[in-house]
Amino acid sequence: MAEGHAVHGMAGRVRRLRGQPGRSSGPVTEDFDPGLLDGLVVADAEAHGKHLLVHVEGTAWSGHFHLGMHGAVSVRRHRRALGEDGLPRTDPPVPAGLAWRFLTATYLLQITRPTICELLDPAGVSTLHQRLGPDPLRDDADPEVAVARLHRSRRAIGLLLLDQSVVSGIGNVYRAELLWRARIDPHSPGSAIPVDALRALWQDAIDLMTVGLGAGWIVTHPDQLVAARDLLVREEPVPRWRKNYAVYLRRGRPCPRCGAAVEAERMGLQTAYWCPGCQVLHR
Template sequence: MPEGHTLHALAGSIDRAFAGTTVSASSPQGRFEDGAALLDGRVLREATAWGKHLFAEFDGDAWLHVHLGLIGKFAVHSRAGHDGMPSAHVPVQGQVRLRLLNDAWVGDLRGPNLCAVVTPDEVAAVHARLGPDPLRPDPDPDLAWRRISRSTRSIAELLMDQAVVAGVGNVYRCELLFRHRVDPFRPGREIRPATWRAMWDDLVTLMPLGVAAGQILTRQEQVDAALAQLARGERVTAPERSYNVYKRTGEPCRVCGSRVRTQVLVGRNLFWCGRCQRRR
């Protein structure tokens, strides 16, 4: 399932392509005809994300709410042909639930877990049940801390709970806990406030880098290189995918040499180093 940085990058792509323009909406697949008809011919004002939820605001208090789930994709492409001029016809490929179209761009949504036209009150209700998102302006890490500090659930489970922190998925969960040498099975109420704040501040650094690079960066040399590129005003180049512990079962820990362990937790494979992340 895409993690929060992917949804924020997608919201930016939709915004750059469609914001401020009148959009044609259709459902080539036929499963979203009524919803597409409600959006067709409206101006798309802004696309945003909160955690793993995507929202696009249209004139007339109509909002598109999308959750990609496990297999959903929302591809945004230019309509320009080989001659640089917009193509009059853009063929449909695959099962497209929703197509957004303006003079220059096409956006095709396939296989989402959720696709609905909702009201502003319904958008607010979704926001209210989600935890703070490190990628949104002015998030409240203390809200997440209150939920963590009162819980007997493990910190690894809590990080995957979107009502605690919105946008964190399995990769960020495993890598964040390793970066801070936190035992993934430690109950939330045993986490120290300073440890949580350091983890949160790390997410505020790492997740924007994920948006900029188009992939998750968590190894410190990759993080340092990306931050240096941003400081120089350069585009962040995506390195070869490489992690500290994620999907490295049985391989040696990059710090201590112990074997990376794995166990299913909350329906996902958790990866950690038993020596570096020993409970203290």
């Protein structure tokens, strides 16, 4: 499943279509009628956690998409011949699982296999934002709200970080690596973790996910982070180096910090990874 930084990257690519009218197509469902967006103009796109919203001028509707495990968003330039209406004369072949296509004079947007594909009115958009927790990559995220939600719960911090109503956008890779970096055992109740430690955890989530957004992939290794930040400051692309995680997918292997064997167990719907040697269980 795409983590939050990836969905923010998708929103950025969709924003390339801003100001361009397009031909809207796709299957009509109970929740989504692409014909309502036909001939209109993409005004903006945004992400909140793992949810993608596409706002369209000339209508109250916004497209709301959640990609789940297998969904994808594709945005690419094309050179198709244009008709008198300024739009391509022909459409490209329909890919498997197409939910929505928006074809402008220069760009092709296609969303395939989402688990959520619906049109929301402004009230629906507001309700969505309200039910989702703060997102480390959104400018309107309140750190103190995130910290308070984590600290007031007796649930394990490993569960809280993946609960999108508590905080949004953090997935399994970031959960494992953030808690290792913070030296916090994922079984620790949120209420048992010092508030300052939760504030530091939130800030680290912002830092790591910002690099992930800029790089286009999850970077958590200290040396790779330094190199990636330097490249991003210089506005240069970050190569896809070999993924080098501390604990994620490293069950039974030595912790790079203390040498203890990394452990793993099912926590919620996904597997949690942690080092029992240097990640403290707060009680």
